Amino acid sequence: GENVEQHPSTLSVQEGDSAVIKCTYSDSASNYFPWYKQELGKRPQLIIDIRSNVGEKKDQRIAVTLNKTAKHFSLHITETQPEDSAVYFCAAIIWEYGNKLVFGAGTILRVKS
Amino acid sequence: DTGVSQDPRHKITKRGQNVTFRCDPISEHNRLYWYRQTLGQGPEFLTYFQNEAQLEKSRLLSDRFSAERPKGSFSTLEIQRTEQGDSAMYLCASSPHLGEQYFGPGTRLTVT
Numbered sequence: 631g632e633n634v635e636q637h638p639s640t641l642s643v644q645e646g647d648s649a650v651i652k653c654t655y656s657d658s659a660s661n662y663f664p665w666y667k668q669e670l671g672k673r674p675q676l677i678i679d680i681r682s683n684v685g686e687k688k689d690q691r692i693a694v695t696l697n698k699t700a701k702h703f704s705l706h707i708t709e710t711q712p713e714d715s716a717v718y719f720c721a722a723i724i725w726e727y728g729n730k731l732v733f734g735a736g737t738i739l740r741v742k743s
Numbered sequence: 744d745t746g747v748s749q750d751p752r753h754k755i756t757k758r759g760q761n762v763t764f765r766c767d768p769i770s771e772h773n774r775l776y777w778y779r780q781t782l783g784q785g786p787e788f789l790t791y792f793q794n795e796a797q798l799e800k801s802r803l804l805s806d807r808f809s810a811e812r813p814k815g816s817f818s819t820l821e822i823q824r825t826e827q828g829d830s831a832m833y834l835c836a837s838s839p840h841l842g843e844q845y846f847g848p849g850t851r852l853t854v855t
Contacts, residue, residue, distance in 0.1 A: 636785075664843065673747075673846045674786065674834070719785045728774060728841045729799055733785030 632657040634722050636734025643710050645743045653720035653734050654702040662725035663703045665694060668736075669716045678705070681725065710741045745769060747847035749835050755853045756825055763821045764850045768837030775818050776844060777810055779803065780832040786846075792818060793840070825854045 633656040643649050655663075661682035666674035680687045680694045680703065687694050691710075696703040707714055717738050721731040748767045756762050768775045773794050778786035789808070790800045794815035804810075807825075812818040822829055832851050836844040 634785075666846075673848045676843055676845065679843065721785070725841060728838065729791055730776065730788035730801075731778075731786070731844060732788070736783070736785050 632660055632722055632732040634720060634732050634734045636720050636737055638737060639735065640738045640740070642740045642742060645710060645712060645741055647710055649707045649710055649714070649739055649741075651705045651718055651720070651737045651739070652702060653704070653722075654700075655722040655732075656701070657722070657724070658698075658701065659724050660722040662723050663694070663696060664721050664723075664731070665692075665705050666719045666721065666733075667716045668719065674719060707739075710739075712741050712743050715739055715741045747835055747837050747845055749833075749847040749850050751850055752848060753851045753853075755855065758825060758827060758854055760825055761821065761823045762825060762852065763819055764833055764835075764852075765817055765819050766835030766837075766847055767817045768835070769845060770816075772837035772839055772842075772845075773815065774838045774840060774842075774844075775812055776836040776838070777818070777820050778834040778836065778846075780834055780849070781830075786834055789820075822852075825852075827854045830854045 636653045664679035668674045693706045717736045720734045776791040777789040780786045792812040807823045832849045834849045835847040838844045
């Protein structure tokens with residue numbers, strides 16, 4: 631089955647700097663890769679996602695890139711703000727199956743002001 | 744609030760007791776998922792439904808766990824004879840047939 635690895639486990643950046651979180655997946659059939667943000671005590675919130683027919687997707691300060699050959703994808707946050715501090719999870723799924731998301735272990739992002 | 748809702752938000756129970764959690768999905772979503780999340784980990788899949796049919800169960804879902812979605816709307820997750828290892832956040836998510844999964848706030852279970 632699918633296995634998703636996520637790095638780093640913790641990331642501290644200065645406000646205004648960029649942050650990059652990387653994930654690798656094992657199942658080459660996976661073709662949908664969402665990213666969730668989870669603040670302490672809150673629900674995971676979908677912040678951006680990418681399909682395998684696209685190499686990059688951007689939404690304001692966040693972007694996701696996908697390298698299908700290498701089976702890895704990354705979340706990029708630019709101009710970080712204190713409210714970006716949270717745990718970020720990547721996940722992978724075969725879209726057409728529409729079943730279980732397989733999550734990475736998460737990255738704790740701390741933005742220092 | 745038209746998002747996924749879960750009840751209760753917190754549950755403290757003694758080892759050996761039974762507990763039941765409820766999830767109300769987004770109304771037009773026909774898929775409903777249960778995940779379990781322990782501290783410092785990503786959510787782990789437990790089971791999912793399409794309408795009232797339970798289509799997949801994880802091997803994490805021992806015979807003490809049962810989930811239902813009798814009318815294809817809300818779902819319940821029951822844990823019988825709870826153990827301390829069952830302490831976790833139980834998350835519910837819903838989606839259209841093929842679509843993004845949206846999560847509820849979770850039920851935090853503490854087994855003492």
